[in-house]
Amino acid sequence: MIEKLRQLTKETVIYGISTILGRFLNFILVPFYTNIFIPEEYGIITNVYALIAILNVVFLYGLDSSYLKFATEVDLKDKKLVFSVPTITILVSTSIISMLIIFVQEPIMGFLSIGTDYSFVILLSLLILVFDTLAVIPFLYLRLENRAVLFTIIKVSNIVINVALNIVLIVGFKWGIEGVFVSNLAASLFSLMCVLPIYRKLFVFRFDKRIFRRFIRFGLPYLPAGLASIFIQVIDRPIVEQLTDLNQLGIYQANYKLGIFMMLFVSMFQFAWQPFFLKNAKDPHAKELFAKVFTYFTITGSLILVTLSLFIDDIVRISILGRHLIGTAYWSGINIVPIVLLGYLFNGFHVIFSAGLYIKEKSDSVPVIMGISAIVNIGANFLLIPVWGITGAAAATLASYIVMAAGYYIVSQKLYFIKYEVLKILKMAISIGCIGILYYIVIPVESINSITKGLMTILFILLLILTGVISKKEYEGFKTFIKR
Secondary structure (H helix, E strand, O other), X not given: OHHHHHHHHHHHHHHHHHHHHHHHHHHHHHHHHHOOOOHHHHHHHHHHHHHHHXXXXXXXXXHHHHXXXXXXXXXXXXXXXXXXXXXXXXXXXXXXXXXXXXXXXXXXXXHOOOOHHHOHHHHHHHHHHHHHHXXXXXXXXXXXXXXXXXXXXXXXXXXXXXXXXXXXXHHHOOOOOHHHHHHHHHHHHHHHHHOHHHHHHHOOOOOOHHHHHHHHHHHOOHHHHHHHHHHHHHOHHHHHHHHOOHHHHHHHXXXXXXXXXXXXXXXXXXXHHHHHHHHHOOOOOHHHHHHHHHHHHHHHHXXXXXXXXXXXXXXXXXXXXXXXXXXXXXXXXXXXXXXXXXXXXXXXXXXXXXXXXXXXXXXXXXXXXXXXXXHHHXXXXXXXXXXXXXXXXXXXXXHHHHHHHHHHHHHHHXXXXXXXXXXXXXXXXXXXXXXXXXXXXXXXXXXXOHHHHHHHHHHHXXXXXXXXXXXXXXXXXXXXXXXX
């Protein structure tokens, strides 16, 4: 078991390189864009990328989840067919959807408040979607084959090309927002070119109706689920704008971005976790192994949550060449960051609990869970924002992630019961609560400084050790692993 956990940790770290670099470099683009483009132009970029995020789900309609599930169950002679069936299906559906988008591009531009001067944005965005969609199945193949290093090299190269071209085209050649989308298009084309050898290796012009039906039956429920997931991530923005103003929306979005640190952890774990549980599902000790993964994931996430919640004020105030992580005008919204971090942690819980649904091929409940979570998000936003402002919006997103994690837990446990270490999780929650009470209630504000925060972080770790959440053996093993 220890060796398998080490393998999962190793692959999490490798995938984390591309995830961390990608998210960080994209995070860098936010202040870059907002210092160059006027709000209306940046609004167009934001709206279009929100649409791209939604259409990414539509273009795949769950076939990526199906491939991830079924590609682990076939022998070598069937790999080409299992690769080719979803690929052919995606090629056909992508062509049809692309033609529909071109046909209705004017209503889309009107809905996104894009003027005729920026009509090129729709075509560029469509090409980005096509290239990204065609690269998805090959990237999943790399993950399933444990080709984490190659996966990371391509992903990091994509990001570097995107950021570099943004700087060259926008700063050097004085392009407007077209520079943003041309840069992305070039990076997406690069990624597709990199995975073409996988197409040459696996793609055949054969179609199996039995495999197709199985893929659609398992994957299609992930379309409404994926759409609901995207809505959970973006629906709070227009609601905040409607119930407050653009100024508060700007503060909210800038501080929400600081949740990137927990999001990175969850994302890098997810890349390694999905192939891991699928490959180990038939292991006689699989359930015990998965329970340990959840415990260790929660320990790591809790440390990130507590540390960043305590030190986020200090982090944003660090000045480099007179610039801060976010501008001083946005600091009034820092209080939402711990809520955002906790929301992403619960999002990670749902990723872990999804294992049972994949293993048992039961995805019917996924749209229901995600739909309820989206409804909770929308309702809580309208209920809490008038009372708490942008803090209410962050709390609404947290509520939706809690509902999502709870839904996945309940369904997954019925399908594939795992005896999680619930007592340890409860002890962690109590320890987090104790630190929160000390920081927000007991210790006077004027007495809080970096030393106080450091001591509280150490206290949290001691609580985990003293309550038995981290055993002495695990602590020593962790130190040895870090040294190695």
